[in-house]
Amino acid sequence: xxxxxxxxxxxxxxxxxxxxxxxxxxxxxxxxxxLRADRSLAEAVVARxxxxxxxxxxxxERACDLLALQAPVASxxxxxITALHASADLERMGDLAEHVAxxxxxxxxxxxxxxxxxPIVERMAAVADSMAATITSLLARPDVARxxxxxxxxxxxxxxxRQLLGVILxxxxxxxxxTAIDGALLGRYYERYADHAVNIAEHVVYLVTGxxxx
Amino acid sequence: xxxxxxxxxxxxxxxxxxxxxxxxxxxxxxxxxxLRADRSLAEAVVARxxxxxxxxxxxxERACDLLALQAPVASxxxxxITALHASADLERMGDLAEHVAxxxxxxxxxxxxxxxxxPIVERMAAVADSMAATITSLLARPDVARxxxxxxxxxxxxxxxRQLLGVILxxxxxxxxxTAIDGALLGRYYERYADHAVNIAEHVVYLVTGxxxx
Numbered sequence: 001x002x003x004x005x006x007x008x009x010x011x012x013x014x015x016x017x018x019x020x021x022x023x024x025x026x027x028x029x030x031x032x033x034x035l036r037a038d039r040s041l042a043e044a045v046v047a048r049x050x051x052x053x054x055x056x057x058x059x060x061e062r063a064c065d066l067l068a069l070q071a072p073v074a075s076x077x078x079x080x081i082t083a084l085h086a087s088a089d090l091e092r093m094g095d096l097a098e099h100v101a102x103x104x105x106x107x108x109x110x111x112x113x114x115x116x117x118x119p120i121v122e123r124m125a126a127v128a129d130s131m132a133a134t135i136t137s138l139l140a141r142p143d144v145a146r147x148x149x150x151x152x153x154x155x156x157x158x159x160x161x162r163q164l165l166g167v168i169l170x171x172x173x174x175x176x177x178x179t180a181i182d183g184a185l186l187g188r189y190y191e192r193y194a195d196h197a198v199n200i201a202e203h204v205v206y207l208v209t210g211x212x213x214x
Numbered sequence: 215x216x217x218x219x220x221x222x223x224x225x226x227x228x229x230x231x232x233x234x235x236x237x238x239x240x241x242x243x244x245x246x247x248x249l250r251a252d253r254s255l256a257e258a259v260v261a262r263x264x265x266x267x268x269x270x271x272x273x274x275e276r277a278c279d280l281l282a283l284q285a286p287v288a289s290x291x292x293x294x295i296t297a298l299h300a301s302a303d304l305e306r307m308g309d310l311a312e313h314v315a316x317x318x319x320x321x322x323x324x325x326x327x328x329x330x331x332x333p334i335v336e337r338m339a340a341v342a343d344s345m346a347a348t349i350t351s352l353l354a355r356p357d358v359a360r361x362x363x364x365x366x367x368x369x370x371x372x373x374x375x376r377q378l379l380g381v382i383l384x385x386x387x388x389x390x391x392x393t394a395i396d397g398a399l400l401g402r403y404y405e406r407y408a409d410h411a412v413n414i415a416e417h418v419v420y421l422v423t424g425x426x427x428x
Contacts, residue, residue, distance in 0.1 A: 061426075064291065064292075067295070068288070071285030073282050074282070077281055077282050081278060081281070084299075088299070168395065173391055177394045180394060180395060181379075181383070181394060181395060184398065184399065185402070188402070
C-alpha cells in the first residue's frame with residue numbers, strides 16, 4: 001500500500017513537472033510567434049492549450065484519489081496539496097501563453113509589438129522563461145533556499161513592466177490606441193505569468209517546510 | 215471525532231462564505247470609489263486587502279489540518295478540496311478589487327473612467343456584483359442546477375468587455391493613451407473577476423457531483 005502510494009505520488013509529481021515544461025515551451029513559442037508575427041506558430045500554441053487544461057484536470061483527479069484512498073499525512077500530504085496548487089498556477093500560465101499567441105494572431109500580418117517596445121518585451125519574455133525554467137527544476141528537485149530567493153526575479157519583471165508602460169505613455173508614442181492597449185496587456189500577461197511562478201516557488205517552500213511564506 | 219470533524223468542516227465552509235462576502239463588498243466599494251473618484255473609499259479597499267490574503271491562508275491551513283488529521287473521504291473530502299480551490303479563486307478576486315481601487319487612486323482627483331465608458335463599466339460592475347452574490351449563495355447552499363447555468367453571466371461579461379474595447383478603439387476616442395489603457399485594464403479586471411466566479415461555480419458542481427464540468 002505504502003509503496004503503491006509512493007509510486008503514484010511520484011507519477012503525479014512528474015505530471016506537474018511535465019506540465020511546467022509544457023507551459024514554459026508555450027510561452028517561449030508564443031513570444032517567438034509574437035515577435036516574428038509567425039502565424040502558424042501562434043496557431044500551434046493556441047491549438048495545444050486544451051492539452052494543458054486536460055493535464056490540470058488529470059493531476060487534480062489523481063491528487064484527489066491519493067487523498068481519498070491513501071489519506072497521506074505530513075510531507076506526503078503536503079506533496080499532494082502542492083501538486084494541486086502548482087497545477088492550478090501552471091494552468092493559468094498556459095492561459096497567459098495562449099493570450100500572447102492570440103494577440104499575435106489578432107494583429108497578423110502586422111507585428112503586434114512595435115520597434116520601441118521590442119527590447120523590453122524580449123527582456124520580459126527572457127525573465128519569464130528563466131523563471132519557468134527555475135520552477136520546473138524546483139518542482140523536480142525542491143530546494144528551499146533557491147525557492148526563497150526566487151521572488152527577486154519578480155522585482156526585475158515589475159521594473160520591466162513599469163518601463164514598458166513608460167514608453168507607451170510617453171508623449172512621443174506614435175502608434176495609436178490599439179497598439180498601446182496590446183502593449184499594456186502583453187506587459188500584464190508576462191507579469192502575471194511571473195506572479196504565478198512566484199506562487200509555485202512559495203508552494204515549494206510549503207512542500208519542504210510546512211510553512212507558507214508571507 | 216466524526217462530530218468534531220463535521221463542526222470544523224462547517225467552520226471552514228463558513229469562512230469561505232464570509233470570504234466571498236468580503237470580496238463582493240471589496241469590488242462593489244472599489245467600483246464606487248472608481249466612479250466617484252472617492253479617494254478615502256479606494257484607500258479603505260486597498261487597506262483591507264491583506265485581510266483577504268490572511269483569510270485565504272487561514273482557510274488553507276485549516277483545510278490541510280482537516281485532511282491530515284481526519285483523512286476525510288467522498289463528499290467530505292470534496293468539501294475540503296472545494297474550500298481550498300474556492301478560497302484561492304476568492305483571493306484573486308480580492309486582488310482584482312484592489313487593482314480597481316488602485317486605478318481610482320492613481321488617477322485621483324481626475325476620474326479614471328470618462329463619461330463614454332461609465333455606462334459599460336457600471337454594467338460590468340453590476341454583473342460582477344450579481345455573480346459574486348450568486349457564488350456566495352452557492353457556497354452557502356450548493357445547488358448544481360444553478361451552478362451549471364452560472365456561466366451564462368460570463369457571456370454577458372464578455373459582451374460588455376468587447377463593447378468597452380470597441381468604444382476605446384473607435385476613431386472618436388478623445389482621451390489619449392493613458393485613459394485608454396486604464397479602461398482596457400479595468401475591463402480585464404472585471405472580466406477576470408467573473409472568470410474566477412465561474413471557477414467557483416464549477417467547484418460547487420464538483421462538490422456535489424464529484425465531476426468537474428468541462
